[in-house]
Amino acid sequence: MPILTIDQVMHAYVTNQSAVLALDHLSLNVERGEFLSFLGPSGCGKTTLLSIVAGLITPTKGRVLIEGKEIHTMRQTIGYMLQHDYLFPWKTIEQNVTLGLKLTGKYSEKTKRQTLALLHQIGLRDVDDRYPNELSGGMRQRAALVRTLATDPKILLLDEPFSALDYQTKLKLEDLVWETLKQYRKTALLVTHDIGEAIAMSDRIVLFTARPGKIQKIVTVPDSLRACTPFQARQHPDFSPLFQMIWKELESIEQT
């Protein structure tokens, strides 16, 4: 059974001015341990889809199942990292990253230590007692990632998690996240605008059409690339042809 089933999901945003269709008849199955990336033009509904999967918005039509069950009963299995870090400015970094543990009742000396260890592993040392406004954009995003990982969710939803990072940090973090997820066989949905990142990290890449978002094509990444870490994949001979192919595909989406 797939861990995540998106079944005929449609979503319209209704405002005082109008009702706008953001997602149109979207269906998708995701297997446990799979890494999926979503690529598509800005405004095509990627964030909307993640919010629906996270149970933050109820789709106008259709349903989302996790291990065959409705999402509102399965919220604890999902970790969602929003497009911006949204660290709480009035909390220290330690209080921020352990927030999820406290809210889900998983807070203990042990889980706290694990979370802080992860924070250090990801390159944030000596910042536990600092406030978010004392950190750089990249540091904040890493802290937000740790906050999401802290509750040990089975499915991770990542909305452009690496977009505010410098290139070097980004490559390092890609490897770190990829290894962590593979090690614990976690399922991940990643939204990105970076084709290279999608190829380097994913098992499958979902290409969206412009608004209303529909699936244009699902590209399966060849085994040769999937076996490598993201960093190695970027050097692999198969990388470039796939990049070209996706590039052309996206070009054709933008023209229609």
Place this chain on the structure above:
Amino acid sequence: MNKHEWLQRIYDQYMAYEKREKRIVRFFQAIIVITFFSLWEIASRFQWIDPLLFSSPSSIWHLFITKIRDHTLLSHTTVTLTETILGFIVGTMIGVCFATILWWFPRVSKIVDPYLVILNAMPKVALGPILIVALGPNMTSIVAMGAIISIIITTIVVYTSFKEVDANYIKVLQTFGATKQQWFTEVILPASFPTIISTLKVNVGLSWVGVIVGEFLVSKQGLGYMIIYGFQVFNFTLVLLSLLMIALLSSIMYQLVGWLEKKLIKRA
């Protein structure tokens, strides 16, 4: 000269400049006070202004000493100060509670919105006579005056800041399955702390207005009573003494709120 010494020197220069600047500001502030009171005294002595009406710093000072000796000033001041602090605390707390209710029940807030606007526009001191008849001519009705004057504005300002908290912070909590009460304690309240503190500052001034007007009407004791009494027996020295006391006390209260602000909001 090495870099460290150089940095130290730049820092020292900066600090010296800051210190000098501060001294200059203090100096001119002192000059203004001294000039004001000296001119007042001189103008009164030479009858440039009517001493019966405007009194003079020296007569106020003499009255101050007399009133301290016979303990009446202290008792009047204590009464007024107690009423003001109570009115201030009650008004602010009820205002924040109302704001919380409005935030918790969005439909209630939509329904009462126009009435809030009307209540806010109405001059609350006009309710004085009704309050005094309803609650009796005593401290309770004066405290109620001090409170009522700040409740509605506190409700409106605090509720507005509750609403303006970035909804994405709530989203973060929702992803962890938080309850509505947790939204309030983890996000809404801490995010609105700066606004709540700034309404505290406004409310200090408002409760003084409410309490003094209340004392005018009840006319039994307190600094407001001293003003009304002085006015009735044409003792303007007494009126001015009370005014100076009020100015002094309200600025001390204001400073205390400022100090509280620094304590509560640690992050820069």
